Amino acid sequence: MNANIDIENFILDFSNSCQKKQKKNFSKNEVITTYIKNRNQLCILLDGYADLVRYDLNGNRTIVEHFSKNALFGEVFYTITTNNELLVEAKSNCTVLFYIYDDIFHKCSNNCKFHENLSENLPQLILNKVTDLNMRIELLTQRSTRDKLLRYFSLLSTRNLSKSFELPFSLTDLADYLSVDRSAMMRELKLLKEDGFIEKVGNRIILLYK
Amino acid sequence: MNANIDIENFILDFSNSCQKKQKKNFSKNEVITTYIKNRNQLCILLDGYADLVRYDLNGNRTIVEHFSKNALFGEVFYTITTNNELLVEAKSNCTVLFYIYDDIFHKCSNNCKFHENLSENLPQLILNKVTDLNMRIELLTQRSTRDKLLRYFSLLSTRNLSKSFELPFSLTDLADYLSVDRSAMMRELKLLKEDGFIEKVGNRIILLYK
DNA sequence: CATAATATGTTGCTTTTGCAACGGAAAATA
DNA sequence: TATTTTCCGTTGCAAAAGCAACATATTATG
Numbered sequence: 001m002n003a004n005i006d007i008e009n010f011i012l013d014f015s016n017s018c019q020k021k022q023k024k025n026f027s028k029n030e031v032i033t034t035y036i037k038n039r040n041q042l043c044i045l046l047d048g049y050a051d052l053v054r055y056d057l058n059g060n061r062t063i064v065e066h067f068s069k070n071a072l073f074g075e076v077f078y079t080i081t082t083n084n085e086l087l088v089e090a091k092s093n094c095t096v097l098f099y100i101y102d103d104i105f106h107k108c109s110n111n112c113k114f115h116e117n118l119s120e121n122l123p124q125l126i127l128n129k130v131t132d133l134n135m136r137i138e139l140l141t142q143r144s145t146r147d148k149l150l151r152y153f154s155l156l157s158t159r160n161l162s163k164s165f166e167l168p169f170s171l172t173d174l175a176d177y178l179s180v181d182r183s184a185m186m187r188e189l190k191l192l193k194e195d196g197f198i199e200k201v202g203n204r205i206i207l208l209y210k
Numbered sequence: 211m212n213a214n215i216d217i218e219n220f221i222l223d224f225s226n227s228c229q230k231k232q233k234k235n236f237s238k239n240e241v242i243t244t245y246i247k248n249r250n251q252l253c254i255l256l257d258g259y260a261d262l263v264r265y266d267l268n269g270n271r272t273i274v275e276h277f278s279k280n281a282l283f284g285e286v287f288y289t290i291t292t293n294n295e296l297l298v299e300a301k302s303n304c305t306v307l308f309y310i311y312d313d314i315f316h317k318c319s320n321n322c323k324f325h326e327n328l329s330e331n332l333p334q335l336i337l338n339k340v341t342d343l344n345m346r347i348e349l350l351t352q353r354s355t356r357d358k359l360l361r362y363f364s365l366l367s368t369r370n371l372s373k374s375f376e377l378p379f380s381l382t383d384l385a386d387y388l389s390v391d392r393s394a395m396m397r398e399l400k401l402l403k404e405d406g407f408i409e410k411v412g413n414r415i416i417l418l419y420k
Numbered sequence: 421c422a423t424a425a426t427a428t429g430t431t432g433c434t435t436t437t438g439c440a441a442c443g444g445a446a447a448a449t450a
Numbered sequence: 451t452a453t454t455t456t457c458c459g460t461t462g463c464a465a466a467a468g469c470a471a472c473a474t475a476t477t478a479t480g
Contacts, residue, residue, distance in 0.1 A: 019296045034249070050211055054348075062351045064347060077339070078341060080367055081365065105333050105334060114382075123336065124315060125331040126340060127336055130288045130336060130343065131288060134274075137346055138264075138274075139263070140350035140427080141272045142389075143268070143389065144340055144436075146436095147268075150249055170457065180437075182438075182458095183440090183460080184439090185437095187461090188437090207463090380426090391467065392427095393467095393468080394469090396428075396429060397431090422479100423478100424460085424469080424477100424478080425472100426475105426476080426477070427475080429475090430472085430473080431459105431472100432470095433454085433468100433469085434470105435467085436465105436467070436468080439462105440462095440464105442457090442460085443460090445456105445457080445459095446457070447457085447471100449453085449454075450452085450453080
């Protein structure tokens with residue numbers, strides 16, 4: 001998000017040199033990849049939206065991360081310790097670059113342009129991921145559904161530089177993202193409207209407080 | 211944790227060259243640093259234990275991260291958007307290296323050994339942080355206090371390669387780490403004992419299931 | 421060692437959340 | 451366009467979690 005690097009050029013080089021990579025298109029709702037230990041797959045979302053989703057043994061679905069253009073994902077970011085399924089699902093038509101690495105920070109033997117760019121830009125991209133994850137943690141540590149909603153709305157408001165913004169999720173998915181029950185979230189959403197904190201027009205939220 | 215880099219040597223060089231850094235000692239319960247926007251401070255915990263703690267407007271205390279030897283912290287990892295206080299508190303006697311950076315990934319003009327090592331090792335250290343944060347998120351997305359406890363215990367069990375392990379937290383702090391009410395957590399802990407899931411001897415937990 | 425401070429353990433009560441179920445709206449698909 | 455599927459919105463009831471208060475144990479500290 002706050003990357004001051006030339007990601008467009010990076011992506012371009014990423015796509016045009018070296019062999020251990022592959023570009024693929026996906027339609028909405030297709031599974032882009034699953035996280036499997038030791039496969040060493042790194043992915044970049046070139047276009048579209050996708051979610052990292054976990055299905056646990058109780059049947060709960062959790063949206064672990066929400067990815068948009070230029071997001072990095074793959075099991076390199078994950079220490080896989082559970083038997084839970086971890087899937088990346090396309091939420092729109094997507095273009096994804098897959099890359100299999102030996103050592104993620106080392107240049108390949110070919111000394112190709114792609115790897116030069118990768119090792120140059122990867123640290124900053126990963127740092128961006130850290131700040132994203134820290135924001136996610138701030139959301140999840142809110143103690144009530146109301147606080148989670150308000151914190152999330154405030155975040156979107158800041159990002160959009162406006163008190164009025166579109167939700168990037170369906171309400172069903174928002175509940176899975178905040179890790180709460182959908183009907184309980186709907187109830188809280190209604191209370192927030194009744195208490196004059198927000199207005200909701202379709203998929204658009206308008207914050208009414210200071 | 212899974213860093214296959216020579217962190218001891220890194221730390222050594224970190225300590226012995228270049229000027230924009232400072233080594234300090236802290237006693238238990240002292241505040242090591244607070245997160246302040248745009249100060250560009252990066253810290254490495256050379257020794258001891260420390261917590262990143264957030265105090266919110268409702269008076270809740272949350273342990274955002276728990277740091278041990280060689281952990282990286284500082285506002286570079288954080289997009290500070292709230293008015294909440296973010297403090298790093300020493301949980302034992304600590305030695306901390308502070309470093310003020312201009313551009314975190316660029317070598318300084320001196321071309322010193324410290325910066326050479328920093329830019330070499332930082333990416334891997336940050337990647338480790340990502341995997342830590344992802345585990346933290348997995349914990350926090352558990353839907354009940356029971357599931358949070360069991361997930362956390364399972365994690366410690368894996369780390370210690372044993373069904374029996376010491377808690378690195380007081381129970382009060384554990385509640386703040388899992389983002390739940392302490393008394394509710396104590397109740398759940400009792401139920402876990404009664405239901406035969408765990409045994410608890412002082413600060414030691416023993417897992418009794420498969 | 422005495423005393424203060426902090427942590428553990430417990431409980432009754434209240435509030436919040438989850439669960440299950442349903443009808444209607446909207447969107448996807450044949 | 452008709453029909454199926456998914457999503458939205460709601461509710462009653464049950465379960466879980468939070469709050470407040472307290473007693474006891476343990477740990478720091480003068």
